[in-house]
Amino acid sequence: MSDRPSITMDSQERDYIQHLFGKHVSWGQVRYLRCAHLDVYERARNGGTFTDAVSGQRFYDCFSSAGCFNVGRGNPKIMDTLRDALDEYDMGSHGLLSAPKVGFANKLAALCPGDLNKVILCTSGADACAGAIKLAKGATARNDVITTNKAYHGHEGFSLSANGKDYYKDLFLPLMPGFHVVDFNDLEAVKRLAGKNIAAIVLEPVQGEGGIHVATREYMTGLRRICDEHGIMLIFDEVQTGFGRTGTLWAMEHYGVIPDIMFTAKSISGGVYPNGAVVYREIEPLTSYVEANPLFHTSHGGGTDLGCVVSSAVLDYLVENKVWENAAKTGKRFKDGLNEIARANSDCVKEVRGLGLMIGIEYKYEFIGALMADCLARQGVWAVFSGNAPQVMRFQIPITASLEEVEDLLKRIRAAVEAMRWYLIPMMPLARMPLIRTLFDNVHVQIVAFNLIRDIEEFVRGVLGLRKQGVKS
């Protein structure tokens, strides 16, 4: 087999790719994704959709790699920019200056509110999170950090220590001491901990992996006040919420609260080249610290020449098209539509939450996450439940989506929920029994059970020669 990606794949080729992935990366990942019908091989990525190379089915991309494709997938302006940049640049020499690096950093700072004027270029969200926490610790000469339950900031050592779900941490202990986890939106808990030992409070304005929990205005203004009183650095993680996702360029704009440090990544380079950044206020003690320690956090793959050319083009595209206004408009319609679905299914749906085009539906039981992903996939909707809250299905379509696409999506989600109800008829009464519910919620049980169902289904489909129905191209 050649190293070029196949436009289409037959089941034999797919099996070979699965075999390679299982052998060299993880069989567990293959089986886990297959159980929720998320084992799709993407091709023909275009705007808000892609095609499965095996089935030919077209899917709405409701995950967008956790919000990486804000400018739409396969955006020709961004792709052409990268192609043309290859005539001039590679990653560039780490540590040296170039026109793309300086130009992008300036452009980014100019788009950040208030005195968020200073930039540290990074490679990824986790790398930027590490940079932000190090900046706060170094500048304040304090050790401790307050973070929130269900928070997700990445998987390297600093960001993992700040993670709000034990599942991701327990097998790797001990992590960094001095990280205090409190409930999201609980200002009193922060007040109790605030003191001279706290370097920073880190949070996402809207928790993504945590299950689309939106910070309240009172909470955010209260955090700002507490930080000012105690000399604590307020850090916002805008990795998923940035670049227009929530209906404003930055989620912080909803609150009128400016953090001392903000970090971002994902959509910063339109899903074609890694990049990331820490942006911090031009205030003491931050500027003095960085002037005294200009290499306190260096990032080899961050702020590369190619990455900065691409990121500049992404910023231009976002600003020229005011893409966040579209996110606000279509996000409102999407959320209203999901609320209608929730009201009609109040026995299994708990709540709809979100800002702009960062929306989640919370079901009443964890196991519904995988079940719903499967039902959605059968309707041509590729959606992933939250890593830190499997009962929440996240919808983060590219924010260039049109109202017509949102209406079509809602129609498909309605059909998926209706299909899911058939599964729930036998499952819901059983799920009321604690032991059975524990079994249903167990990820290993889900993997075995749903893979078995997929095996039977594929066998029957093979015998009957059926094909799947997806989005019309």
Added chain:
Amino acid sequence: MKKTSKSTMPSNEDYFRQAEKVFSVSYVNMLRAKGHAFLEQGYAGSYTHDAAEGLCLDCYTSGGACNLGRKNPAIIERFKQAIYETDQGNFVMPSQEKALLARRIADFVPGNLDCVLFGVTRGESMDAACKLVRGFTARPELVTVDGGCYGESGFALSLSAKPGKEQFGRLIPAVEVIPFGDEAAAAKAIGPRTAAVVMEPLQAENHCRRADARYYARVRALCDSAGAKLIFDETQSGFGRTGTRFFFEQLGASPDILIIGEAITSGMFPMTAMVFTPELKRFFDIHPLIHLCTFGGHDLGCLVAMSALDEYERLQPWNNAAETGEVLMKELVALAGKHAGTVVSIAGKGLLVSLKLGSPDMAVRFTAAAWRAGLLVETGRIDLSTVIFRPSLLIGAQETGRIVEGIAKALQSL
């Protein structure tokens, strides 16, 4: 959004003033002191370029990333096509690109290191390795050697000897640092609580420091008898830099986990990886998606890396690195003899060579003098008195001569 950015084309001096404002004055001053106050552009092959000074032989290659030269034409050509074939992909999904690259890496790396977890920074890959050994062995302790440099992330920084890291408070606990090359210390430290021993087999940023070959075999044996794992970071010594595909091939000791760096794309795409044994992969089979990296295994990056691997296989640059490195080392040893009062020592392997000078200040002044003599070089990050030479692995006799000539001029000017 309340500010506006200027749209007029800035001059070079404008860029420097902007860099002082948006990054820091001290950072720009540091570049000025090293003679690196220029805007890098127009680089290609073995050379980088400054608009004012013209072509300059690149002996930095972004920390040994651009092993196949700057903007390798074959990789660029494939990269341009690949942009229209794929993008980043949804990171949780298996993909054809990831699967094919994983197989290629397994074929490229010697021994039974057949499994891959992709990363985007060296530090993240090191953190993943530390997590994997803790998770797999259910033991907490990480033993490392002094003088290491593994990256800026939480675990990596905790293991590194980076000056000033104490500013970040208490880092990852259960890390024991032992003297590099000390077999007795290794025997004392490695025990039933040890998850892994972590080291760069050749410490590039620390005057290319390495131990006797016997040491690595001894540590390997100690790990085996204690049930601990051995992690080698070959971010800088890998992909032919020291005269073999990986430096560990020269040591008679294979690791359980190998960290590889941006040389996998020859500096065209931020990608790193942790390569490990099938035995360790069982952990990820049981705990799928327990370690995630959005940009790790970027589908477009995978296609770029595969084209780079094609070039590595076609050119086999480790052969040239071994031969040219030997010539370069002989010339530099002779040169050091003429500048005995300035040069403390020379160390290295293949085309990874370190020059130790009398002080950190002298090393900074040397980089500035080297730039004036037509060489881009960088100082060491652990041993600040060193200057490291890591040119493209494709340089020929002419470039080797230029390096020697440039070093001679720079030493003369000190």
